[in-house]
Amino acid sequence: QKEVEQDPGPLSVPEGAIVSLNCTYSNSAFQYFMWYRQYSRKGPELLMYTYSSGNKEDGRFTAQVDKSSKYISLFIRDSQPSDSATYLCASSNTGGFKTIFGAGTRLFVKA
Amino acid sequence: ETGVTQSPTHLIKTRGQQVTLRCSSQSGHNTVSWYQQALGQGPQFIFQYYREEENGRGNFPPRFSGLQFPNYSSELNVNALELDDSALYLCASSSGTSGGATDTQYFGPGTRLTVL
Numbered sequence: 001q002k003e004v005e006q007d008p009g010p011l012s013v014p015e016g017a018i019v020s021l022n023c024t025y026s027n028s029a030f031q032y033f034m035w036y037r038q039y040s041r042k043g044p045e046l047l048m049y050t051y052s053s054g055n056k057e058d059g060r061f062t063a064q065v066d067k068s069s070k071y072i073s074l075f076i077r078d079s080q081p082s083d084s085a086t087y088l089c090a091s092s093n094t095g096g097f098k099t100i101f102g103a104g105t106r107l108f109v110k111a
Numbered sequence: 112e113t114g115v116t117q118s119p120t121h122l123i124k125t126r127g128q129q130v131t132l133r134c135s136s137q138s139g140h141n142t143v144s145w146y147q148q149a150l151g152q153g154p155q156f157i158f159q160y161y162r163e164e165e166n167g168r169g170n171f172p173p174r175f176s177g178l179q180f181p182n183y184s185s186e187l188n189v190n191a192l193e194l195d196d197s198a199l200y201l202c203a204s205s206s207g208t209s210g211g212a213t214d215t216q217y218f219g220p221g222t223r224l225t226v227l
Contacts (some may be wrong), residue, residue, distance in 0.1 A: 008151065036218075043115070043201050043218030044154065088153050098167055099144075099216070101153030 003027050006089055006102030015111050023089035023102045026070065030091040033065045035074045038086045038104065041048040046056075047087075048074070080110045115219035123225045124192050132187040132222045141206060142166070143185040147179060147211060148199040158162035160185055176193050189224075197226045 006023045013019055021035075031052055036044035048063040050056045056063045064073040072089050086104040116135045124130050129183035136143055142161045147156035156169035160179035174190040183204070189196055200223075 004153075006153070014137070036122075043220050046215055047220065049215075090153070098156045098169060099154075099160075100156070101146075103151065103153050 001027055002099045002102075003030075004089060004091055004102040006105055008103050008105060010106040010108060012108040012110060013079055015081060015109055017079050018108070019074075019083070019107060019109075021074040021076075021078050021087050021089070021105050021107070023072040024070055025072065025091050025100075027091070027093075027100075028070075029093045032092045033063070033072050034090040034092075034099070035063055035072075035090040036090060036101075037059075038088060040085075044088055061088060079107075081109050081111045083107060083109050115202060115217050117219040117222050119198075119222060120220070121221075121223045123227065125227050126194060127191055128192050128222070129190045130192060130224060132200050132202075132224070134185045134202035134204075134219055136185070137217050138185045139206055140204035140217070141183050141203060142206070143179055143183065144199065144203045145185070145187045146201040146203065147171075148221070149194075150198070150202055154201055157187070169225055181188075192226045196225050197224060199223050 002055040004025045016089045034049040035047045038044040050063050053067040060077045062075040088104045090099045092099045128227040129171040144159040145157040157171050159166045163179045167217045176188045179185045199221040201221045203218045205216045
């Protein structure tokens with residue numbers, strides 16, 4: 001079993017839709033949870049990070065972590081064609097450095 | 112402020128050869144991590160360097176080695192290349208006193224390595 005599991009998709013939505021991206025993890029020691037966006041032929045860029053459980057909002061993006069169910073979510077409101085990319089969830093231990101990534105979900109937002 | 116740069120962009124090698132990939136950290140960053148990203152997969156942690164010392168290692172064999180220089184640039188060396196080493200190699204730099212997970216990692220564009 002992989003430490004971070006993510007449905008690779010692809011996920012295709014119309015412009016303006018609310019997108020829900022999800023991951024599960026297995027390591028109870030994970031305390032930090034991140035979402036990265038990766039465009040084709042580019043390196044990942046950090047979108048959001050959350051410490052422990054709870055929600056975090058930044059513009060159109062909301063990250064949620066439920067440690068009781070080991071579930072990580074990213075919501076994108078009013079999705080735009082420019083949001084089309086691969087979204088990677090990632091986790092790591094408290095004060096740790098070894099970041100474990102999911103496989104990534106490919107998102108297509110159609111104009 | 113300059114971003115993370117990597118060279119070369121693409122590289123083709125044959126099985127058994129050795130390769131060196133290079134990374135220049137973002138200005139002011141003292142920590143560099145290297146990741147391997149196979150096609151359709153997420154990045155896998157290889158190792159991290161903090162102030163020229165290896166600060167931790169993932170599940171990669173010893174033929175994967177690295178260096179960090181006084182200017183915090185870094186190299187990834189892979190000996191005895193295997194076909195499965197074909198991947199995108201990413202470096203990420205961050206700042207902080209401990210190089211911990213909370214430090215935002217800024218990724219370079221990667222080096223695409225093909226092993227024939």
